[in-house]
Amino acid sequence: MIAIxxxxxxxxxxxxxxxxxxxxxxxxTNDSMIIGTSDxxxxxxVGHFSSTAALRESGAQxxxxxxxxxxxxxxxxxxxxxxxxxxxxxxxxxxxxxLLPGKCMRFPRTAKLPHVGWNHLSIDSTSRLFRGVPQSSLxxxxxxxxxxxxxxxxxxxxxxxxxxxxxxxxNLFGVQFHPEKSGDVGLKLLANFCEI
Numbered sequence: 001m002i003a004i005x006x007x008x009x010x011x012x013x014x015x016x017x018x019x020x021x022x023x024x025x026x027x028x029t030n031d032s033m034i035i036g037t038s039d040x041x042x043x044x045x046v047g048h049f050s051s052t053a054a055l056r057e058s059g060a061q062x063x064x065x066x067x068x069x070x071x072x073x074x075x076x077x078x079x080x081x082x083x084x085x086x087x088x089x090x091x092x093x094x095x096x097x098x099l100l101p102g103k104c105m106r107f108p109r110t111a112k113l114p115h116v117g118w119n120h121l122s123i124d125s126t127s128r129l130f131r132g133v134p135q136s137s138l139x140x141x142x143x144x145x146x147x148x149x150x151x152x153x154x155x156x157x158x159x160x161x162x163x164x165x166x167x168x169x170x171n172l173f174g175v176q177f178h179p180e181k182s183g184d185v186g187l188k189l190l191a192n193f194c195e196i
Contacts, residue, residue, distance in 0.1 A: 010044030045079025081174030111160030
């Protein structure tokens with residue numbers, strides 16, 4: 001069972017439809033017990049970083065951290081990936097989960113914002129998430145803030161500057177783009193996550 005975490009923000013139905021297409025059982029939930037006992041956890045995200053404060057308030061953050069300690073694979077999508085670091089310039093008073101060090105930054109003023117549309121990936125060939133995904137694959141983005149390139153970056157992209165398109169560390173995975181809107185490449189990535 002894949003728990004798709006509902007915290008009042010995110011592309012929940014689109015993500016569930018992608019897993020349905022792959023024939024994988026998933027449920028949209030905000031129940032900490034279900035989140036904590038699922039085989040995998042997905043945290044979608046659309047909108048403002050401040051929306052992630054609901055995860056702490058509902059107990060979902062605690063359930064996710066406990067599941068991660070037990071080895072449950074976790075995938076953060078868009079704002080869901082940004083939540084994995086310490087915080088974001090978008091909402092300085094909102095604390096991230098701190099699963100990885102760092103802070104989300106705003107794209108430089110020279111870049112047209114938001115970054116919306118298809119862009120090419122530079123992929124680390126050792127990534128489990130991108131196994132079988134061709135180099136320079138196109139995926140769909142919509143965001144104005146980004147996680148800088150860090151040690152756990154497994155795919156990067158250029159828009160105004162280089163940024164993390166995906167991160168991977170042990171059972172922790174995150175993608176800044178929307179796999180549920182990225183056609184065959186996105187479905188392949190989600191299928192790979194299901195097999196981890």
